[in-house]
Amino acid sequence: xxxxxxxxxxxxxxxxxxxxxxxxxxxxxxxxxxxxxxxxxxxxxxxxxxxxxxxxxxxxxxxxxxxxxxxxxxxxxxxxxxxxxxxxxxxxxxxxxxxxxxxxxxxxxxxxxxxxxxxxxxxxxxxxxxxxxxxxxxxxxx
Numbered sequence: 001x002x003x004x005x006x007x008x009x010x011x012x013x014x015x016x017x018x019x020x021x022x023x024x025x026x027x028x029x030x031x032x033x034x035x036x037x038x039x040x041x042x043x044x045x046x047x048x049x050x051x052x053x054x055x056x057x058x059x060x061x062x063x064x065x066x067x068x069x070x071x072x073x074x075x076x077x078x079x080x081x082x083x084x085x086x087x088x089x090x091x092x093x094x095x096x097x098x099x100x101x102x103x104x105x106x107x108x109x110x111x112x113x114x115x116x117x118x119x120x121x122x123x124x125x126x127x128x129x130x131x132x133x134x135x136x137x138x139x140x141x142x
């Protein structure tokens with residue numbers, strides 16, 4: 001399952017991403033906001049707690065720059081959130097880092113590019129292999 005959320009600054013980009021997911025019959029759950037003022041750490045916590053329920057879950061987070069919400073997400077054990085603004089980062093954060101959350105900044109990139117990057121993120125598999133011990137180190141397991 002895909003979980004999506006934004007603070008008020010990222011709301012318009014989140015709306016475009018939700019539209020893309022809906023139009024492409026991609027199952028998702030929108031965890032807010034609905035345009036009201038909210039604190040990005042609360043949205044990050046809501047989305048990330050759902051992502052952690054299954055290894056197959058993914059998350060999408062949006063704020064004004066993407067920085068604050070990615071920092072908040074990465075404070076949660078088991079979350080590997082990546083702020084992406086280019087194709088290479090969106091692809092390789094999945095292939096090498098097994099990222100489970102992608103973050104965007106509404107004031108940094110347009111909806112068209114965010115949708116392209118989301119598509120890459122959702123359709124790229126983790127390579128595994130030599131990357132597993134590195135991820136374990138991130139998780140503090142080694």
